[in-house]
Amino acid sequence: MTTQNNLFISLILTMAIVIAMQSAKAVNYTLPPAGNTLIGYVQTTEAVATDTPVGLAQRYNIGLNAIVNANPGTTELRIVNSNYVKIPTEFLLPNMPHRGIVINLAEMRMYYYPEGHGNVMTFPIGIGKIGKTIPIRNTSITRKVVNPTWTPPADIRQFNREQGIELPKTMAAGPDNPLGPYAIYLSIPTYLIHSTIFPESIGRRASFGCIRMNESDIKEFFPLVEKGTPVAIINAPNKVGWDDNKLYLEAHPALEELNDGLQSNLNNMVSLVENAFASKSTTFVDWQLAADILDQPDGVPHEIGIKIG
16 A cells, blocks of 8 residues: 555544544534524434444434434444434424523433523433432532542442442542542532443433533533522423424433323424414424324434424
């Protein structure tokens, strides 16, 4: 192989690495114009033999749930179609005031609106196991700690005891501390936003209620938030929003313990859609497409309607 070819291949590989790094850091978006809520764009990639769903999720800074839901047949362990992997890095902003922090449990994603900056930062998160969901309510940040100690709550101590593990009453900061190097405490006792020593848990129901973040994400996020920052914890498996005159629906699997069934979800979706186009004059909606998306939620915004008058 010639030196010129070697240089060309090296350049291509370098460009691919740079693009992957940029993708992984693409968490900061300018807020769309008033009335619009669509940000980002869907990407696709071709997986190599060594790629895993967890690896791709970490590379593109999305949750494991996002990779699995967006690619039918893919599981947490296996990519079903390595020639075409959809990377769902397009989002509808939750139907909430653009203020402070919004945590959407069903989506397993957090949105942060820095005050006075006109932008939104969004991060994948890990959430509580079934039965250990953080309370759905408004709260706020009470304090922040670097290299926190951890006092395991009684339920976590009991769970580990059943596995033959006796946790210490207090765990000092270090590589074995499950809080990682950053902890953000909320006004809801015992529930935190924290980094994790288990990055494969991002986009999973894996915690005892705390909100887990990738360490690289919380390292960027931690200095920006202050005591008193409002935090809205919501459960919105379905989101509806606009991009100019186009109406979009983004559907996620409902949390098991909060799932009222397909009919309830359909009624909720219809209400969301009708509220969205109430101020947009005449709007055509493909209701069958909307129902199909709700039946097979993939976490990707889909155009379901258009303003026609």
